[in-house]
Amino acid sequence: MAEKKKGSTTEIVRALAEPLAKELGLIIWDVTFTKEGxxxxLRIFIDKEGGVGIDDCVDLTHAINPVLDSEDPIPQEYTLEVSSPGINRKLTRPEHFEAFLEAPVRVKLIRPLENGVRELEGILIDVAENGDFEVxxxxxxxxxxxxKECASVNLIEDYD
Known part of the structure; x- marks a missing residue:
């Protein structure tokens, strides 16, 4: 029986994918593992200077598939998808917030503010070491x- 891997599924997959992505001139933007129905x-979002093309997605898929098969970090059946995070990408990691200071964002909250607002748009102006950020x-x-109070934070293209 295989030894249980340490860390969450997404952390394990990120660790497996990052060196492969680097060899291909890519960065791992995010990794998600979600149940839908x-x-x-298993979704691996990739990025690179100048943007990601379909060939980049195919190349990483071909590189990561044999590694996932041999390491077997996920016990159940799943579908692997490799794609770009897109224009309205989610900001999930500290480096995402740092990279997009002064960019327009949409913040969706888990609970509404005192004034009842649950979603707002603005410019990301600061991020603290502890992950707090200002808009x-x-x-x-x-x-x-x-x-912790945010359901999601996304870049927005059409902010006026």
């Missing part, structure tokens, strides 16, 4: 968030 999906809204209001 009866099916599980300045269209009304020139600065709002500070903790990552």
């Amino acid at each position: 009866a099916d599980w999906y 300045i809204t269209e009304e020139d209001t600065t709002v500070t968030f903790t990552r």
Whole structure:
């Protein structure tokens, strides 16, 4: 029987994928492992300077498949998807927030603010070491968030 791997599924897959991505001139943006209906999906989001093309996705898929087969970090059946994080990409890691300071973002909260607002848009203006971040809204209001209170934080292309 194989020894149980240490760490979450996404951490294990990230650790396996990062050296392969680097060889291909890519970075791992994010790794998710989610159940949708009866099916599980392992999604590896990749990026690179100048953007990702379909060939980049195919190349990493071909590189990671044999590694996932031999290491077998996931006991159940799943579908592997390798793709770009897209224009409206989710910011999930500290380096994402650092890389997109001064960028427009949409923040969706788990619980509404005191004024009932559950979603707001603004410019990401600061990020602290502990992961808290600040957004300045269209009304020139600065709002500070903790990552724990956010359902999601996404870049937005169409911010005015």
